[in-house]
Amino acid sequence: MTWEQPSQAFQVFGLGTAARLVGRRNEGLREARRTLERTIARFDVEPSPGPTPLVFAGSAFDPSGPKTDTAWDAFGGWQVIVPAITLLRRGDEWAGWACAGDFPIEEHAAQIASGPETSPDELGASIARAVAEIQAGHYQKVVLAASRIVETGPMTPAEVLARLARAFPTCTIFSIRTGGLTWLGASPEPLAESRGGYVSLVSLAGSRRRGRDSAEDARLERELLDSEKERWEHRLVVEAITAEAQGLVDDLRVPAEPTIMKLANIQHLFTPIEGRLAPDRSLLELVERLHPTPAVGGWPRDAALSAIRRLEGMDRGWYAGPVGWVDAAGDGQFVVGLRTALLGRGFARLYAGAGIVSDSDPSAELDEIETKLDALRGVIAR
Template sequence: GEDVGWKGVVTVRVDKREDGREVEARVRKEIQGLEALINKSNHPKSNRDVRRRDPVTPQDTEEESKNSERRYESWINLISKAIQYMNLGNMSKVVLARCVPYTPPGAINVSSTLSSLSASFPECCTFFIKLPRRPAFLGATPERLIRLRGTRMETEALAGTIGRGRNADEDMENGAKLLASLKDRKEHQLVVDEIRGLLAPISRNLNIPPVPSVRKLKNVFHLETNIEAELRDDAELFDLVEKLHPTPALGGTPRDVALKWMAKNEGWERGWYAAPIGWSDREGNGEFVVAIRSALISEQDSKVWLFSGCGIVPGSNPESEWEETNVKLRAMLEALRADSEA
């Protein structure tokens, strides 16, 4: 490649009482620091370069690398913009998501992909939606929106995330780190408070644990608060779905402000992603989940769109949020690749 010339100037404040050898030693130390900075900047594969990559886009050609780089820069700018807006006091949280195209190496077998997801995430709800002449929509979501049996209702706050460790010790450390994270606890509490405010007026009894627990999935840990309510007799399932969705775990808070900001700035139409999906019987019982950790798959022309999101609060770090979405993307990607290798 082309050599890049660097010219640096080191400035050292000198006290007239200092010995000349002491001054020389300080100058050499400053020069060494400058040289280290230059070497790091010239390194072709720094850690920052690796972080910029997403797990979906191949890196085999210069154009593919540029596509990944553009997605990274766009995401960092979006998160930074959201944080700036929140720092003005306009909203407390917004949930932003990525839609990443993926071209599989071979034909797609949706049935095999679903089997892989179900085996990898048995504690999640694996779902599949297919309409005539439309792409298939599928995923494995950990998040229940509502379960209703008569007047007994269950829901949950699921917000705050950290990746699993590489071994048992790191796993335990990451779980403890998540529980101790002020940023993640605040993000989680926003969801709990919103659900409490929505359910309290229509509940006879409302049970919300004072502190969250840690939910363990194959790829991540989440903060989770299970919420139970005994509702008044006039509460109906679809009214409750409309009231709860989207919680701050999916939209943000204040809800209207966050959704408006998201629609204006996110840059793509979510469609079914993060929508409520579920069932109801003739007695009004039913269960709905939210369609996250998902993908849209066109078997006919072998095209895939992967979805992944995360909650943004004023204390968020854009690069950390980028990596969180990558961890979530990899789960669906592994299911698709297992399908192609089967």
């Protein structure tokens, strides 16, 4: 497991395995949270103002979704991982912990499953059907995604991670390796963070590509800020996050207007949300409550998940699922598994999606998905 936030000079490296607990593919965050809580409770650590041991965790997007890609079988529905050795860097300061564990021989890279890629024509038709269902009042928003297989040649996961860190320094760069495959990504979207009882949440929804020069970039930024469709989609996410956080987070502070987050090839509407973790509540409860947000699933949640299962026709695996870590004090970070790839021998399967609402244009949404896929293609493809 690796975790890096280049712009904050923050890195975590997990080496070897003290414990790796894997859930069945029809299990999800609820089972992962219970296992993670039991694992943290077993730490025998004296209270300290300094860093404490970390437990890593991740889960699939939807335990009830299609399971047609056997490459995800080794990952299961969720994993809870305690490395044998954990190294953590904040700026120039390093910390480390060791647990009794194994250092297995490096697995040979496995082959990515040769399932079909998402056809643009089929996805465009699914987007059109989703728009019709939204206009008929079945739900308000759904996020539909696509996958592509690209050739990577002899590039190793470490090389890909280094490229991601250089290309997306403001994102969270992460990886989990199992069964000879590596799931990695450069997520722009924090899900929840807790430090010393204070909680940070983020709404990231609504997007435009970056401009070819500063003038075009500024025009696209203004277009994004002025778009009624994009602002409505963004507001839906803000309202859903604040509603789900009720009872778990006190003193929520939500800016009245979004700002812009600029990434290498795309810009998003961005609203940071802050508060205090309520007494006897945990970051893990908050992650379970929030996932999936309308930014990656849709709204209302159950109706949107049903639409994804019917219309998308793809095994998402861990794409758009939560991934992160928690320490013995209950602090930690989770992000949404976006801008991700499943890396195997010589090839990788890339994932990206777009939010569909009542006035979505299928061709524009397909362009947005390709823009997001291009962000990874440029780094991973040979």
